[in-house]
Amino acid sequence: MKEHIADRLGVILKELGVEAQVKLDYPENPEHGDFSTNIALAYAKKMGMSPRALAENIVDEFKKNIPESVASVDIAGAGFINFKIKEEVFAKEIVSIASAGAGKIAHNYGKLAVNSGKKILVEYTDPNTFKTFHIGHLMANAIGESISRLVEYSGASVVRICYPSDIGLHIAKSIWALEKHKDEMPPDSAPIQDRTAFLGKMYVEGTRLYESDPAAKDDIDALNKVIYERSNPAINALYEKGRRWSLDHFEMLYAILGTHFDEYIYESEMAPVGLEVVKAYLAKGVFEESEGAIVFKGEQYGLHTRVFINSHGLPTYEAKEVGLNMTKFKKYPDTEQSIIVTANEQNAYFKVLIQAISMINAEQGAKTRHIGHGMLRFSSGKMSSRTGNVISAESLLADIKELVRNKIAERKFTPAEAEEISNDIAVGAIKYTILRSSIGGDVIFDSAASISFEGDSGPYLQYSAVRATSILAKAKQEGIFENADISVAGTGGAILLPEKVSLLEKLITRFPDVIERAQHEYAPQHVANYLITLAGAFNSFYASQVIVDKNNNFSAYYVALTKVFVATMTNGLWVLGIRVPKKM
RNA sequence: GCGCCCAUGGUGAAAUGGAUAUCACAACAGUCUUCGGAACUGUCGUUGGGGGUUCGAAUCCCUCUGGGCGCACCA
Numbered sequence: 001m002k003e004h005i006a007d008r009l010g011v012i013l014k015e016l017g018v019e020a021q022v023k024l025d026y027p028e029n030p031e032h033g034d035f036s037t038n039i040a041l042a043y044a045k046k047m048g049m050s051p052r053a054l055a056e057n058i059v060d061e062f063k064k065n066i067p068e069s070v071a072s073v074d075i076a077g078a079g080f081i082n083f084k085i086k087e088e089v090f091a092k093e094i095v096s097i098a099s100a101g102a103g104k105i106a107h108n109y110g111k112l113a114v115n116s117g118k119k120i121l122v123e124y125t126d127p128n129t130f131k132t133f134h135i136g137h138l139m140a141n142a143i144g145e146s147i148s149r150l151v152e153y154s155g156a157s158v159v160r161i162c163y164p165s166d167i168g169l170h171i172a173k174s175i176w177a178l179e180k181h182k183d184e185m186p187p188d189s190a191p192i193q194d195r196t197a198f199l200g201k202m203y204v205e206g207t208r209l210y211e212s213d214p215a216a217k218d219d220i221d222a223l224n225k226v227i228y229e230r231s232n233p234a235i236n237a238l239y240e241k242g243r244r245w246s247l248d249h250f251e252m253l254y255a256i257l258g259t260h261f262d263e264y265i266y267e268s269e270m271a272p273v274g275l276e277v278v279k280a281y282l283a284k285g286v287f288e289e290s291e292g293a294i295v296f297k298g299e300q301y302g303l304h305t306r307v308f309i310n311s312h313g314l315p316t317y318e319a320k321e322v323g324l325n326m327t328k329f330k331k332y333p334d335t336e337q338s339i340i341v342t343a344n345e346q347n348a349y350f351k352v353l354i355q356a357i358s359m360i361n362a363e364q365g366a367k368t369r370h371i372g373h374g375m376l377r378f379s380s381g382k383m384s385s386r387t388g389n390v391i392s393a394e395s396l397l398a399d400i401k402e403l404v405r406n407k408i409a410e411r412k413f414t415p416a417e418a419e420e421i422s423n424d425i426a427v428g429a430i431k432y433t434i435l436r437s438s439i440g441g442d443v444i445f446d447s448a449a450s451i452s453f454e455g456d457s458g459p460y461l462q463y464s465a466v467r468a469t470s471i472l473a474k475a476k477q478e479g480i481f482e483n484a485d486i487s488v489a490g491t492g493g494a495i496l497l498p499e500k501v502s503l504l505e506k507l508i509t510r511f512p513d514v515i516e517r518a519q520h521e522y523a524p525q526h527v528a529n530y531l532i533t534l535a536g537a538f539n540s541f542y543a544s545q546v547i548v549d550k551n552n553n554f555s556a557y558y559v560a561l562t563k564v565f566v567a568t569m570t571n572g573l574w575v576l577g578i579r580v581p582k583k584m
Numbered sequence: 585g586c587g588c589c590c591a592u593g594g595u596g597a598a599a600u601g602g603a604u605a606u607c608a609c610a611a612c613a614g615u616c617u618u619c620g621g622a623a624c625u626g627u628c629g630u631u632g633g634g635g636g637u638u639c640g641a642a643u644c645c646c647u648c649u650g651g652g653c654g655c656a657c658c659a
Contacts, residue, residue, distance in 0.1 A: 041640075051639070078640075146603065167659060290656080290657095291657080295657085303587090306657090307622070316658080317658070344588095344653070347588070374590095436597070437596085442590090445594095452608085454625070476633065533607080536607085543624045
């Protein structure tokens with residue numbers, strides 16, 4: 001219905017002498033109608049008329065051939081043109097979505113084709129072996145997963161890439177301490193959390209001595225080179241063991257978070273690739289030598305200089321990232337866009353990196369996009385994995401899960417159900433808290449207990465879907481809607497449509513637009529925001545009348561509406577990476 | 585010091601240059617003999633200061649104040 005009106009307006013405007021893309025807004029105030037446009041305001045000056053006069057011209061022209069779905073057109077305020085759509089149009093739309101078939105509706109409502117045929121790479125999470133998987137990684141994972149799903153929902157094919165760090169100075173620090181504490185090392189049979197916690201402690205100790213003890217620093221630098229060259233079998237064995245422990249633990253966390261990766265590219269593999277590329281382009285003048293290192297001079301582009309190969313001849317993070325980028329495009333040559341999600345403290349660094357990549361391969365540079373996210377902050381101050389002052393993703397999850405367990409304790413669930421439900425709700429609560437805010441900003445947790453399950457929260461959304469689903473079960477039992485003749489194309493259909501629809505119907509029909517905008521801007525918060533409004537609209541609808549009622553002729557319609565709500569909520573939550581439990 | 589980012593009710597957030605700035609939490613006052621109360625309804629209260637651009641600014645520009653991040657061999 002929206003496109004129809006926009007096209008008509010485009011034609012009218014063109015006849016008046018302006019070529020313009022007409023955009024229809026959803027006014028926040030329902031009194032302003034279902035759609036609104038400010039074209040008269042935007043083009044009045046260009047056409048030498050007052051906005052009011054232009055609006056009147058447009059509306060007169062529009063009324064000569066008014067689309068059937070439109071109930072009224074008005075001019076309001078300084079020159080806004082407002083459209084009201086006939087109530088029955090929304091009601092019919094709802095029934096038509098509900099009638100599309102169970103499989104189709106659950107999986108497809110809101111799914112777009114705007115990016116079909118495109119391949120988009122999304123790299124996110126990027127944890128460090130030998131270090132704790134902390135809440136920063138959790139945040140990157142929630143955001144990256146949601147961006148991936150948005151891209152998928154826009155019709156593109158997504159390759160989810162994880163780039164775990166398994167080489168570099170931090171590993172040398174850990175292994176150096178590990179060697180000293182070999183006897184305390186937990187056996188392979190110990191719980192994985194204990195084993196990786198031990199690795200994390202070793203990293204903290206190694207870092208402390210690297211910074212305070214010059215002899216230790218020299219040792220660690222030397223060890224770093226040994227690890228790169230893989231020249232010492234005993235060190236290699238320690239390295240392999242620790243690396244495996246970390247990677248196994250990460251997999252466990254991905255399963256809990258409901259994420260998976262299509263492609264793992266390890267930093268250790270990128271070291272030789274990056275080294276080679278940087279050396280090749282040193283000869284071509286992209287990089288230059290400075291104080292024994294190989295650097296990229298960013299100043300001429302308004303950026304800063306960064307070291308790509310250090311004076312020991314080892315590739316830094318920068319060179320390895322160059323190798324990573326080359327590798328991505330080599331493996332997926334038909335890539336349309338390559339997205340990298342990291343913390344925003346790396347924003348300036350990525351500007352330098354993408355500039356350097358552009359000089360090596362202009363097309364790849366143009367297709368690569370960095371998205372920086374904010375941090376999870378606590379009132380206690382900045383988290384640092386260097387000092388061991390970190391909050392692991394696991395401990396945050398465990399705390400929230402505990403709250404959920406207490407909350408559902410009085411309900412009769414089997415232990416297996418309780419485990420699954422509390423996990424889904426805990427993950428939903430955390431992911432929603434992260435995704436409701438715009439990506440670039442920080443998210444503040446005062447404490448785990450501050451996560452409320454009421455109002456603006458993930459569990460509130462999950463709950464609304466679960467409750468609506470149980471209403472559908474009751475409706476099915478009573479044979480409402482499922483047995484009804486759902487054809488409403490004519491007026492002869494058995495479903496009686498209401499004369500007036502609520503905000504719920506209108507919101508549901510906007511869902512595809514919300515997805516499109518969120519995808520286009522890589523902004524999951526638009527989806528989160530929308531879902532909260534949607535859940536509120538459903539809860540109000542639910543509170544205002546009985547849905548399943550054999551004696552009410554409108555009951556079939558209410559059930560159809562509930563069904564479409566469940567589909568919309570479920571799909572919206574899926575985009576956020578949040579599961580809807582069967583019960584809660 | 586240089587560069588980038590941020591500042592919205594008591595708190596946490598949203599908002600394509602558009603209409604009376606939108607939510608939630610908290611507080612206060614209510615609803616209902618649950619189709620699942622993790623609910624619903626209502627009240628209260630907001631764009632850091634100062635200039636500018638614009639028909640129109642939370643949004644764009646300048647400036648001040650206050651915060652965050654980055655700035656050569658960490659990732």
